[in-house]
Amino acid sequence: MNVEEIKELIQTFAESGLEEIEAEFDGNRLYLKRSADAQAQVAPANIPGFCPNTVYTGWGAQIGQGLQTGQGAQIGQGLQTGQGTHDITNGSGGAGGIGVDASGTVKSTAAVGEGEANTEMVKAPLVGIFYEAPAPGEEPFVKEGQKVKKGDVLCVIEAMKMMNELKADVDGTVKKVDVKDGDAVEFGQVLFEVERC
Amino acid sequence: MLKRVLVANRGEIAVRIIRACMEMGIETVAVYSEADKDALHTVLADKAVCIGAPPAKDSYLNIGNIIEAAKVTGCDSVHPGFGFLSENSKFAEICEDNSLIFIGPPPAAIALMGDKAAARECARTARVPVVPGTAGTCAGPAEAAAAAKACGFPVLLKAAAGGGGRGLRRVNTEADIEAAFRAASSEAESAFGDGSMYVEKFIENPRHIEVQILADKFGNVVHLGERDCSMQRRNQKLIEEAPAAKLSGETARSMREAAVRAAKACGYVGAGTCEFVVDRDENFYFIEMNTRIQVEHPVTEAVTGIDIVKEQIKIASGEKLSFTQDDVEFRGHAIECRITAENVSDGFRPCPGKIEFLHFPGGPSVRVDSAIYDGCEISPYYDSMIGKIIVHGENRADAIRKMRRALSETVINGVKTTLPLSHLIMYDPEFLRGGFDTGFLERRLPELLDIYRKAGGDN
Incomplete structure (x- = not known):
C-alpha cells in the first residue's frame, strides 16, 4: 500500500461519518480513529442524513473504487463479512482531525453493526399460530438458504380464524427460520432473518 | 374452577387480578404492549405475550391479538379489569365465540347498561329512582x-x-x-x-354514592354496601370511602335495595356497581351501572372482608355465591387515595417519567395496590394512575389518622404526583366533617394549593 492509497483511504474515511476503521493488506495494518472534536467539524459538512444502515454499502463501494490500484476489493469483502480486524503496519501519518493508531487492535464497531444491518429481521405483525406451508404436508413457503423476492409469501399466521399471509418486504436470502411450524408467536417476535441482496 | 386466566389489562388492576389468581392456584397469562415489556404485570404472570405497539389501540384494545394470545396459551377465560375492553359487549361476545369465559356480566347486560337511556328505563321498571x-x-x-x-x-x-x-x-x-x-x-x-x-x-353538586353488588348465575344478588366517591375533579375520582359518612341508615338501606333490584332487572351476573347522585335532602337517583370491577373496590373489601376479584372468578366458574345477604357484615371505615402521576400545580398535567426512588407505607391496616417499582418508567401512553393507598380504621376518624400516617411515610421521587394534595385534604375541615358533595375540590382546591405552595411544596 503506497502513500497515495493511504491518503485516499483517509479522505474516504473523513467523508464517511465512521468513528474508526481498521484495514489489513498483506500483513500491513492501518487503524484510523476520529477524535470527538474532528467529528464535530466533519459531521455536518460531509454526512448529511447519513445513518448507520446506509453507511455500510456506500462506504464499501467507495473504498473499492478509491483503491482500485491496491486491494480495495479485499477490503470491501473483509468488511462485508464483518470480520473487522485488518492490519496495515506500514501505514502511519494522519491529517487534521483524524487520529491514526498503527498499533491498535480495536475492532471495527461500524463493520459489525453494519453486518447486522444487512439482515432484515422479519417480525410477527400479530399474535397467532405460525404455519410454514400453505396446508399441512405441503412444501414450506421458504426454507433456509432460499432466495426470496419482495412480495413473496414467507408464511401464514392464523389469527381469529383467518389465515394471514406474511410477505417479504425486501429481496434477499433466508438465512434463518427462527420458529417452527405450529408455534404460537407473539407480536414483534422474530420469524425469519433475511439477508438483503 | 377456572384453570388459566388471561389478564387483558395492565398496571395495578392487572397485578391485582394476578395476585387473586395466585392465591387461588389459577395460572395467569399477561398481555403487554412493547412499552410494558418490564412492567410488573408482565413479570408477575406465569406467562406473558406481547400483543402490540405502545398505543392502546394497537395493543390493549387489539381484540384479535388478545383473543389469539388467550387461545395459543391455552387459557379458559379472560379477565378484562377496568377501562380498555372491560365494558365492550362485542369483546365479551367474541370471547364467548372463542370458547373463552369472559369474567364479567353477559354481553347483553353490558350492552343494556352501556345505552344510558335504556339503562334509565331498565332502572325505572325496577322501581329504582332515576333523575x-x-x-x-x-x-x-x-x-x-x-x-x-x-x-x-x-x-x-x-x-x-x-x-x-x-x-x-x-x-x-x-x-x-x-x-x-x-x-x-x-x-x-x-x-x-x-x-x-x-x-x-340538573342536580347541582350532588353527592356521588355508589353501591357494589355481586350476582351469581343462579339469580342470587347481594350488595356489599355503598361507597362515597364525591371527592372528584372533573368527574375523576380522587378519594373514596366506605361507608358514606353522614348518610342516614334509612337512605343507605333504600339505595342498597334499589341497586339489587336494578341488577336483577338487567339479568346481571358478576361484580357491578350502581352509581347514584344524592341531593341535599337525601333524594337519590340512579345514574348508571358500571359493569366491571372498579378502581375503588378495595374500600368495600376492607369493610366487608370479601375479596371481590376472587368472587368474580368464582362466579365466572359457575359457582353459587357462598354467602347470603345476612352473612355480609360491615366493620369499621375504609379510605382510598388514588395516586396519579400529575402535576397539581399545573392543571393536573400528566407527568410521565422514571421512578427514581420509591417507598410505600406499611403497618397495620394499610394496603397498597400499585404496579410501580424502584426505577420503573411511567409510560406516557396510558392512564396516569400509578397506585392506590387504602387504610381501614375502627371508624372514620381512625381511618383518617391512619391515612395521614400512611401518606406521610410514602415517598415517590422522579415524577410529580397527587399525593401531597390527598395529604392536605386529610386535614381539611370540610373533609373532616364528612358528607361533602362533588363540588368540594372546585371550592377548596385554590386554597389547598395555596397552602401547599406557601409551605414550599413542589409535589
Whole structure:
C-alpha cells in the first residue's frame, strides 16, 4: 500500500461519518480513529442524513473504487463479512482531525453493526399460530438458504380464524427460520432473518 | 374452577387480578404492549405475550391479538379489569365465540347498561329512582322542552350513546333548549353515530354514592354496601370511602335495595356497581351501572372482608355465591387515595417519567395496590394512575389518622404526583366533617394549593 492509497483511504474515511476503521493488506495494518472534536467539524459538512444502515454499502463501494490500484476489493469483502480486524503496519501519518493508531487492535464497531444491518429481521405483525406451508404436508413457503423476492409469501399466521399471509418486504436470502411450524408467536417476535441482496 | 386466566389489562388492576389468581392456584397469562415489556404485570404472570405497539389501540384494545394470545396459551377465560375492553359487549361476545369465559356480566347486560337511556328505563321498571326527566329518548326539541318544563330548569340534555362529556349540554332556560338540542344531537351523531337525546334534571353538586353488588348465575344478588366517591375533579375520582359518612341508615338501606333490584332487572351476573347522585335532602337517583370491577373496590373489601376479584372468578366458574345477604357484615371505615402521576400545580398535567426512588407505607391496616417499582418508567401512553393507598380504621376518624400516617411515610421521587394534595385534604375541615358533595375540590382546591405552595411544596 503506497502513500497515495493511504491518503485516499483517509479522505474516504473523513467523508464517511465512521468513528474508526481498521484495514489489513498483506500483513500491513492501518487503524484510523476520529477524535470527538474532528467529528464535530466533519459531521455536518460531509454526512448529511447519513445513518448507520446506509453507511455500510456506500462506504464499501467507495473504498473499492478509491483503491482500485491496491486491494480495495479485499477490503470491501473483509468488511462485508464483518470480520473487522485488518492490519496495515506500514501505514502511519494522519491529517487534521483524524487520529491514526498503527498499533491498535480495536475492532471495527461500524463493520459489525453494519453486518447486522444487512439482515432484515422479519417480525410477527400479530399474535397467532405460525404455519410454514400453505396446508399441512405441503412444501414450506421458504426454507433456509432460499432466495426470496419482495412480495413473496414467507408464511401464514392464523389469527381469529383467518389465515394471514406474511410477505417479504425486501429481496434477499433466508438465512434463518427462527420458529417452527405450529408455534404460537407473539407480536414483534422474530420469524425469519433475511439477508438483503 | 377456572384453570388459566388471561389478564387483558395492565398496571395495578392487572397485578391485582394476578395476585387473586395466585392465591387461588389459577395460572395467569399477561398481555403487554412493547412499552410494558418490564412492567410488573408482565413479570408477575406465569406467562406473558406481547400483543402490540405502545398505543392502546394497537395493543390493549387489539381484540384479535388478545383473543389469539388467550387461545395459543391455552387459557379458559379472560379477565378484562377496568377501562380498555372491560365494558365492550362485542369483546365479551367474541370471547364467548372463542370458547373463552369472559369474567364479567353477559354481553347483553353490558350492552343494556352501556345505552344510558335504556339503562334509565331498565332502572325505572325496577322501581329504582332515576333523575327526573324523559322516559326513553325525545323525538325532537319540542318534546325535550316539554320534559324540561315538567321537571324544572336547569336540565341536562344527554346523548343516549354519550360519554366523556360529548353530546352533553346544560340548559338553564326554555329559550335555549332548541339550539342546545340541535347542537348536542349533531355532536352525538358525529361522535357515536347516534344522535338520540334524553333530558334529565340538573342536580347541582350532588353527592356521588355508589353501591357494589355481586350476582351469581343462579339469580342470587347481594350488595356489599355503598361507597362515597364525591371527592372528584372533573368527574375523576380522587378519594373514596366506605361507608358514606353522614348518610342516614334509612337512605343507605333504600339505595342498597334499589341497586339489587336494578341488577336483577338487567339479568346481571358478576361484580357491578350502581352509581347514584344524592341531593341535599337525601333524594337519590340512579345514574348508571358500571359493569366491571372498579378502581375503588378495595374500600368495600376492607369493610366487608370479601375479596371481590376472587368472587368474580368464582362466579365466572359457575359457582353459587357462598354467602347470603345476612352473612355480609360491615366493620369499621375504609379510605382510598388514588395516586396519579400529575402535576397539581399545573392543571393536573400528566407527568410521565422514571421512578427514581420509591417507598410505600406499611403497618397495620394499610394496603397498597400499585404496579410501580424502584426505577420503573411511567409510560406516557396510558392512564396516569400509578397506585392506590387504602387504610381501614375502627371508624372514620381512625381511618383518617391512619391515612395521614400512611401518606406521610410514602415517598415517590422522579415524577410529580397527587399525593401531597390527598395529604392536605386529610386535614381539611370540610373533609373532616364528612358528607361533602362533588363540588368540594372546585371550592377548596385554590386554597389547598395555596397552602401547599406557601409551605414550599413542589409535589
